[in-house]
Amino acid sequence: MSALSRTLYVPVAAVRPYLALKCTLILLAFDVWIARLYKGHGHGAGGFNVAHFGLLDAVQPSISAPLYVGVIVLTGALCLTIAIASRPPRALIVLAFLLHTWSWAMSMLDSYQHHYLLSIVLLALAFFPRLTAEEALLPPSAPVKRDAPGDEGKRKRRKKKQAEKKKEAPEGSALLRPFPLVSAGGYAFLAASVAVVYAYTALSKTDPEWLAGAALKSVLHLQENGMPAPGRDDPISFFRELAASFGLAGETFWWFMGHSVVGVQLVCALGYLLAPFRDVTTALWMHALGWLALFTALSFHLGAEYMGLEIGWFSYYMIGYALIFFLPGRWLVIAARALVPLLGASLGPEVIAARILAGLVLLAAGFGAELPVVGWLGVAILALTPIRLIAKAAWTREAASRETQTHHVALGAAGIGAAVLVAGGYIADMPGAPAAAIAGAVLLGAGVVYLLVAKGQARAIHGYGVGAAIAGLALIASMALSETRWDFYRNYGGNHRRLGEWAIAYHAYQKAVRYAPDDDAADSRQRRVDEMRANIERDGPRRP
């Protein structure tokens, strides 16, 4: 094998690409629904739009808020469905890449650079190995060889062999058993892509005003002397006090901060470029560098969140990638074995105990630290654990009879998934969401037909059906538990009020009143609705 092949296809713990794929897709689904969907209020307002690329301006349909919302809803539903499906085809990840890329590229109103980064990530994910949870997390057996649909005999012989191997496998803690390796060129490509981002970020911060700290003061909305305006909180009080304990104060502190940002980016870039070797290298300095990069990346992105920098969910992605790329493979496997339910496989009672413990820790930490997403993740793990146990028992008992009913069950799952997704689109009550949900259901139907007719794989349909159903429910939950609809409709109303579109503003404000938070401003919101109604009565649907 050439040096290039050894570098590009260096074996990595299978859990890394598996987690990178699943976590990105799940996080992206909620990111687009909770943090991005409401920003569609400005798309197409006043009939003005500029796409990121001139070519797109020439070929895309007229941009509007419903179109943007529809693309966003469909992107999220697709991401969540393929995250839950067992071994999604690359074509679906490419479709997610195209939808996501169009969602930001359609208008320069969305100029967040991390949306562009996520397009690169999705493109890299399309080249990741297609692994089931069992393949990625269970102790290694033999290299994966895909069977043709009709090779029942081969499959049975292999299962028998694997069962014999399992019997021969050494006893020991199920959590600590060896983890499988994969060759994943896409993973190395993703690591290098992230490194490019950090390297250029370092370059951009070598500007004299950044090195001297002036730009950082401006980013943090501080005064020229580096202090917050009277009456405002100091967003960097922690860092200021920490630096002061080392004798760094006044302008020297700002010079230090400006220079250290460049150093941080360089360490992260180097760390990501060498991350694919994390599981094979025996060099102590490379392991130390991995830890340094992890510490640096976490401190930088947690620091950015602490300082309240407005970068959407970018920090969450980068914190996740830092953990996935830099933590030792064994740690990741233990955590994933404890958290991810594995179908038809048992790792023993300690895994169930670890899963319950992890659920409790997440629940306590999430609700204790006012991070409800983490808390709800703990609740979900706690709820899923007994459900999985019951499902596994049922699976074993009913295996024989289920073999004959697979087609019915698969079609039932797909039907329920499509129905829940469409219901989610309507309940979301956002313009464009129902059309997107119907498009998603049609896509699911087309996939079902393809899997049944072309591939004869009924069982694979289950994952997509369940995924679509969960996507529908998650969409409803995202709308109900966040202020997305309130933010969208109040801004949508405001935009059209300023532009003199009284009728559109009136309907938007009515919806805004429905989804407004419970606070003291209810009267002023109702006054807006009344004002728009009066304008319509006076001028008609728009300002003359």
Next chain:
Amino acid sequence: MSDREREWSTRIAQAGAGLVAVGALLLTFDVTAQEQRAFGWYALVPGVLALLAAGVLRGAADAAGVKAPPIVEPPQGKVATWLAIAFGAGLLVQALIPLRYYFGSDPYDERFAWRMFSNVRVYRCDLGAFETRSGYERPVSLMQTIHVGWGSLLRRNRPAVMDAYLEWRCEQEGVTAARLLNRCVSPAGEAVPDVVRRIDCADGALDDGEER
């Protein structure tokens, strides 16, 4: 062969670490003296590159010694070659796109250049929009004309948005010319050249000019 690679890698890593240490020391002098002599970067960056080279050399050598077979084998033959070309081309494109900013003439369009929170991004700007009707130029209320998000992009001197806005104004009845004037100061409080974009609706000709 592997032992030799490991030995070389260790030497390169030691040299790289030395350069990084020297660079960090020189930059510490810069910070304490509050001067931008920048010599530290000339040692630090080559040091980081040396560590990268050492890491790749060592990682590739160690990868050759892995005994456990991967559960998904690497692609072989032409597939492997084409994939390597695709990954290489993808990385090259990613590395080249930001250079468009650094070697280009437009300091304001920072898209795809990974310049989050750059000093340009935090310029404080005062934007004026004007249009000529019946021979008289009047200021335009952007808030009542265009979505507030586009106003922010105009304030950031995004050329494509400025041009599209001016062309769009020419489509409005009675407008014979339109102009945007953006006056900015840097985070350090220094005035930067004004950005002016004009359009003559008769022939659609756009002209730019930075004037002070």
